[in-house]
Amino acid sequence: MDVTCILDTPIPVQVIFPSSSRMENTEAAYVASSGMGAITSCILQICESGDEIIASRTIYGGTYAFLKNFLPKLGIKTHFIDITKINQVKALVNSKTKMVYCETISNPLLEIADIPALASITKKHLSNLLLTIHSRLWLSRQLNWGPIL
Numbered sequence: 001m002d003v004t005c006i007l008d009t010p011i012p013v014q015v016i017f018p019s020s021s022r023m024e025n026t027e028a029a030y031v032a033s034s035g036m037g038a039i040t041s042c043i044l045q046i047c048e049s050g051d052e053i054i055a056s057r058t059i060y061g062g063t064y065a066f067l068k069n070f071l072p073k074l075g076i077k078t079h080f081i082d083i084t085k086i087n088q089v090k091a092l093v094n095s096k097t098k099m100v101y102c103e104t105i106s107n108p109l110l111e112i113a114d115i116p117a118l119a120s121i122t123k124k125h126l127s128n129l130l131l132t133i134h135s136r137l138w139l140s141r142q143l144n145w146g147p148i149l
């Protein structure tokens with residue numbers, strides 16, 4: 001297998017993927033060279049036409065624009081809510097919901113989502129629903145709190 005370099009460093013994917021996974025205590029890890037590269041490829045891998053996303057209304061502007069302006073062209077609808085109000089998430093979850101997306105800590109408003117509470121909702125609907133966290137803290141091991149991605 002060819003060795004691919006990430007971020008122009010000589011670190012091969014065979015090293016950086018498993019190392020990141022071990023540091024974050026996850027089953028697997030993927031490393032991208034930009035935040036939007038990671039976010040868009042993750043969402044496009046998981047969601048398809050007819051799916052719905054529940055997202056925090058205070059996420060990074062580029063991600064907000066992607067969810068609000070680009071995904072509807074693919075038939076994917078996003079509900080933007082106050083992620084600190086768990087009842088808003090509960091009220092919107094339905095059979096079409098594929099993902100709950102939030103950041104912790106959010107950029108730029110520094111909002112903090114209740115990850116275990118969100119994870120308990122998504123776990124109830126695990127067959128079709130993922131909790132995706134964009135973590136701003138390296139080594140924060142957010143997935144220990146219950147999210148899938």
Ligand SMILES: Cc1ncc(COP(=O)(O)O)c(C=O)c1O
Pocket residue numbers: 033034035036037039060062063103106107134
């Ligand atoms: C929460 C969040 N998501 C996405 C991005 C976009 O990252 P990039 O500029 O590497 O594409 C940023 C960048 O600051 C960010 O803070």
